[in-house]
Amino acid sequence: MRRMAFPVVAILSLAACEPQVPDSGAGVGFGSYSEYQYQMAQERAARNAQLSGTTTVRAPEATGAPSPTAVPSTGVTSADLAAAGIGSAQAAPGSTAITPAPAGSAVITPAPGAPLAATAAGAAYVGGSNPGISDEQDFSAVAARESIQSDADRIAQQRAQREVVAPAAVPSRPGDTGPDIVAYALQTTNPVGRQAYMRTLPSQSKATRNCAKYPSPDVAQRAFLAAGGPERDRYGIDPDGDGFACGWNPEPFRRAVGR
Structure with missing residues (x-):
């Protein structure tokens, strides 16, 4: 008897712990x-x-x-x-109904602090600082106030107010010092590799070692010109005597001006 009572008590305990489902x-x-x-x-x-x-x-x-x-x-x-x-x-009795006016109608702007009032038929109401709806896309509205002559007068007025600014020289960049390699490229006419200046004991291997010290051909060309080039090759970086150090090429600058 005791063995049968124990399962019944366990089942009743579990039923008491079961959550209640709310009534939908x-x-x-x-x-x-x-x-x-x-x-x-x-x-x-x-x-x-x-x-x-x-x-x-x-x-x-x-x-x-x-x-x-x-x-x-x-x-x-x-x-x-x-x-x-x-x-x-439908509006309440005593209230004022304001309906949007058709495009191209006159615009009435009340004075600051003025009460809201009904506008005349065909007028668009603009309250306070709120701008009215533009009618620039309405051909009939624009044609009513604009003409070919008014457009010509407006263009003439804009041309009279036009200010022509003379071009000025481009200022030098901060830290941009040394010879102007662009101006030098436009002054030369000989192609790359054609000797134009005498060199004493030229050495291509020495030129290769010395050119490796410069980060770019432009920097090497500036150093070459600053040290007496193209007549002199103090650093030995122009062994063929064409006036262009470390493979620097003036052709891109020449083509930019149509030469």
Whole structure:
């Protein structure tokens, strides 16, 4: 008997620890799903009313939701929502409706601090510092105020205001010192490898060793010209006597000016 009682007690203990499944038909905190929909509609209407500048509104009745009198509310009816500009195009009694004017109509800007008022028919209202909608894409509106002569006058006025700036010499870069290898390249005419200057005991192996000391042919050419080149080859880096050290080539600079 004791052996049979022990499994029964174990089963009852496990059943007591099992979590309870909530009732799905109990609603979502508002009594029923219809009331939940109604509450969400109220909150959306309140946000829209706050953005539009109105004070208190009540959301339109959702399908299946209780009537406004059955559920406590601090808002107003659907007619009041229409007066606030929500859900209906009809304005409340005593309010002023402003409809967008057609493109090309006149623009009326009220004085600072002036109350909002109805504008004349065919006029676009521009409140405060908000700019009006441009009508530059409306051919009829632009054609009504512009002509070929007005375009010509505007172009002439812009040309009269044009300021011509004379070109100035390009300043030297900081740290850019030494001979101008571009000017030297444009002064020369002999091709690379053709001797133009005498060399005493030229040595190609010595030139190869000395050229390895320079990071680029441009730097070697500047050092060559600064040391008396092209007439003199103090560092032995122009053994063929063409005036171009360490394989430096003036052809790219010549082609840039059409030579």
